[in-house]
Amino acid sequence: MKRKTVAWILLGALASAGGAWGARAALTFNNTVTGEVLNLDDAVEEGRDTAAVKTFLDSGINSYNENPACLPKGEEIFLTACSGCHGHLGEGKIGPGLNDDYWTYPKNETDKGLFETIYGGAQGQMGPQYSVLPLDEMLLAMAWTRHLYKGDPKKAKWLTEEQRKVFKPYSADNKQPTDIAANGECG
Ligand code: HEC
Numbered sequence: 001m002k003r004k005t006v007a008w009i010l011l012g013a014l015a016s017a018g019g020a021w022g023a024r025a026a027l028t029f030n031n032t033v034t035g036e037v038l039n040l041d042d043a044v045e046e047g048r049d050t051a052a053v054k055t056f057l058d059s060g061i062n063s064y065n066e067n068p069a070c071l072p073k074g075e076e077i078f079l080t081a082c083s084g085c086h087g088h089l090g091e092g093k094i095g096p097g098l099n100d101d102y103w104t105y106p107k108n109e110t111d112k113g114l115f116e117t118i119y120g121g122a123q124g125q126m127g128p129q130y131s132v133l134p135l136d137e138m139l140l141a142m143a144w145t146r147h148l149y150k151g152d153p154k155k156a157k158w159l160t161e162e163q164r165k166v167f168k169p170y171s172a173d174n175k176q177p178t179d180i181a182a183n184g185e186c187g
Contacts (some may be wrong), residue, residue, distance in 0.1 A: 021048065025057035027112065030104050031120040038120045038130075047134025050187055056139055060112035064143035066163050070186035074144030077137050084143070085125060089170070090148040094125060099170065101151040111158045114142050136187075 003072065022040025040057070051109040052063045063073050064070040079088060082098075090098035105122065107113030118138050121128035129138065153159070153167040 005150075022133075024072075027060055027114050029112070029119065032107065032113070032117040032122050038116065040045075042130045043119075043135050044131060047136035050136045052115075052187060053135045053140050055136075056115070056135075058111065060115075062111045062139050062142055062158065064139050064186070065111075065146055065158060065160075066167065067143065067186060070140060070143060071093075071147055073186055074140040074147070077133070077141040078144040078148075081129070081133055081141060090145055099144050099148045099150045101149075101155045102175060109155070109157050111142060111146075114145070114158075115139075118142065140186075 008013055022043070025040055029040070030036065031038055038105055055061060055063050064074065085093055085094045085095035087099050096104055101109070103109055105113065106119060108117055116140060117126070118129050118133070119143070120130070133141065146156070148170045149156060150169045153164050153169065156167060
């Protein structure tokens with residue numbers, strides 16, 4: 001075998017062994033401010049291979065949304081990773097409110113956009129979370145962020161049509177969705 005050929009085979013093996021994980025995603029994700037393509041290989045190893053992450057990277061659909069078995073975990077992560085800046089109900093603090101339908105970056109009204117903002121960051125204090133939060137935890141925090149929504153359910157683009165019909169704007173006594181059957185274990 002020629003040396004050059006051997007080199008190419010070695011390179012190919014390297015590419016498929018490491019680095020290529022993110023290439024499995026069907027969608028391309030872009031930085032919210034610069035539009036630059038986000039490198040999914042930067043994500044921490046933990047929590048990359050859950051069914052929810054796979055679904056999300058291929059479709060932009062967050063299967064944790066309004067899943068009563070998953071929302072408590074989402075709340076926990078939100079309270080650790082987001083509420084210090086966005087308020088414990090997402091009402092806004094040093095970061096903008098996340099519980100209404102006004103967005104500095106309009107793409108955050110979709111879950112793909114919301115993920116891009118969390119993963120890749122925005123301006124100032126909104127640093128990228130890719131090295132901090134596992135992908136699966138980002139999806140859980142996103143589901144809780146959406147659950148805190150106080151606006152008109154008709155504008156909740158992230159919900160399925162079925163979910164939109166039963167979604168109730170968040171209030172303290174409507175913490176859990178009561179009219180969606182519990183799925184048992186999350187994930
Ligand atoms: C250290 C403080 C800080 C933390 C922690 C933080 N954020 Fe932010 N966030 C900000 C600031 C400040 C902005 C405004 C940035 C801008 O306008 O570019 C922002 C912007 C955002 C936006 C864009 C809102 C819009 O109106 O378009 C979203 C969505 C968001 N953050 C979600 C989150 C989530 C979810 C978490 C937890 C995983 C989180 N942030 C953690 C400070 C923070």
